[in-house]
Amino acid sequence: MSNSMSRAVTGRPAVVWPHIFAGFCASLISIGLARFAYTPLLPVLIQAHWFSASDVVYLGAANLAGYLVGALLGRPLAARVSNVTTLRAMKVLVTLAFLACAFPVSTNWFFVWRLLSGVAGGAIMVLVAATVLPHVPGDRKGLASGAVFLGLGLGIAASGTVVPLLLRFGLRETWIGLAALSAILTAASWYGWPRQTAPVAQQAATTPSSASNAPINILYVQYALMAAGLVPAMVFLVDFVARGLGAGASLGSLFWILYGVGAIFGPPLYGVCADRLGARSALRLLLSAQAITVAALAGASNHLLIGALTVIIGSFPPGIVPLVLARVRETVPGSAARQNVIWSRATTVFAASQALSGYAYSAIYNGSGGNHRLLFVMGAVATALAVLVDICIPLLLRKQANAGSVNTP
Structure with missing residues (x-):
């Protein structure tokens, strides 16, 4: 354990770290594995004739739809x-x-279970920070949220x-092996959750109605666009390398490892x-870098270049979670209850955009004859x-405010 991490829990190591570990396992299981383990399996599911190529893509989008429901x-x-029971x-x-x-x-059987795994991921994403972070010292909440959501990257x-x-x-x-790993992590973290958490209903009731102001609405739109x-890269990267470039499933899995390397560094780096x-400036910088990187991927064919781009792209999905949380705290300082409600709404907006995008991209992919580059x-x-x-x-x-003040007699 590093010195900075040790200081984060000074005086409360036996209390705080089990909570963080429980949250880490939750994000690792429900999103890190339940969602992202499907990506390297996508070409294998097709080659094994479990499902057709079009069915496999839509089954992948089922997890995104479930995330919205959750x-x-x-x-x-x-x-x-x-919170803890949920x-x-x-x-x-x-x-x-x-x-x-x-x-x-059957396809319907598989769809239902992929949907349910997404439901679990959405519910955990809404609740895990609100359950763990209130028990972390105030000056270490950012560090703790990074540790919790590091589970996404490690997954x-x-x-x-x-x-x-x-x-x-x-x-x-x-x-079956993924189920066994999930069961082990679930059992290992079963008693790590806080014994008492603030009631969700009470938090919602105490939230002021001004939560949906202009900066927050802008953040909602941004988070939807991020989703x-x-x-495209999250769902189609391995298939792009394996079948689009003709490199095969083994090399496709290697690129997914590179994606995972980026994902590990994403939360702490962001x-x-x-x-x-500051959260706002960091958002602008990192979003700009990500847009340029994905655009470069759309035109790349060299494996080394694609590998380097993949590491950068991999940092984005898990990295934006603690970054947007920091932006929420920056926009609405000093009110944990209000922050929790805004984060819940932001997660819902993200999930809705992701689900709609998943099915839209799937339709475009099938309609374009499997054009990965168009999606990127x-x-x-x-x-x-x-x-x-x-x-x-x-x-x-x-400008509108200035115009209004000028026209005011």
């Missing part, structure tokens, strides 16, 4: 049975979904390393940028728009 249901469910149940649900996917009874990396190893035993055995921007530059261009445009929204809308609002 984001909507997470807080109401927690209000009835508590979080535990969602981790169990992910484990069952992995096991069920080992048996491709991506694990999906690129563990999945190919499991595939040596067979496709069914791979799903649309990350889907957190440092937020601390040094669209992702780059969406990410660039997220930057422009934050620059242009405040300027327009200021």
